[in-house]
Amino acid sequence: GRAFPELQMCTPTLFGVTATPMAIADEKGNSAVITTISNRWTETLARSLTVDMGCAAMIAIYPMTGKQVKETCVLYTITKLERIGRTIREARVQHADPVAAVRAATDGYLIWRGKVGDVERRTVTGFARGEATITGIDAYAGRELRIAFQNEFLIARAGDDVLATTPDLITILDNETGEPITTEGLRYGFRVSVLSMPCDPRWRTPAGLAVVGPGYFGYDTPYVPIEERMR
Known part of the structure; x- marks a missing residue:
């Protein structure tokens, strides 16, 4: 499983x-129940309401039977998160490299190491949009990585080379602690490693890519699985 910025971007869709x-409800006591003609419209109306509520709201969404959950959702994600957290904790106790431990635990790929040189961030229609620039160190010295985001990291590019794209995961970790750094938490000067991890196979289908592929977010680049990019 992974996070995406819009409500329709989940496997049940x-x-x-x-x-x-x-x-949907806010902390002031405002609430609403809506029914829409498509999940894309759910996102549109929920986003508008959330902005009017002060850009913070709580929702209950995707009512499903247990059978539907088992058939349509990415299962055991909480268990996997617990395992990754335990991996980071154990690596620290053993004075091992937590980034390498996370990479091994997630079947991920190290695509960059560097220092955050700049973060351009703006809020547009309820989304945190922008781009981070990471100046390479070690084997990546002398080059810069640019990662564009819309609440979540979407595409990583070094010059004209595309290193990873949605729907594969792009994750930024603190070099020392192995802790993940979100788009909101990223700051100048952080020394980080960038991992990319394979997404659920269902996102790689034509139907999945139509919902969360690079083209949906306006990037004119084909989706290539991270395993193929790293060969």
Whole structure:
């Protein structure tokens, strides 16, 4: 499993599961229940309401039966998260490299190491959009990596070379602790490693790429699985 910035971007959508009825509420006591004609419309209306609520809201969404959950969702993600967290903790105790431990635990690939040189960030229609520039160190010295994001990291490029794209995961880790750094938490001067991890196979289908592929976010580059990019 992985995070995406829009509500329709989850595997139940690929199986025709509707996101509504959806309940939304804020801390002030405002609430609404909406029904929409598509999951894309759910995102549009929920985003508008959230902005009006002060850019913070709670939702209950995608009502499903247990059978639907088993058939359409990415299962055991919480278990995997616990395993990754335990891996980081054990690496620290053993004075091992936590980044290498995370890479091994996730079947991920190290695509960059460097120092954050700049973060350009802006809020547009309820999204945190922008780009981070990471100046290479060690084997990556003398080059810069640019990672564009919309709440989540979407595409990583070094010059004209595309190193990774959505829907594969792009994750930034602190070099010393192995802790993940979100788009909101990224700051100038951080020394980081960038990993890319394979996404769930369902996102690599034509239906999946239509919802979360590079083209959906406006990037004119074909999706290539990270395993193939790293050969």
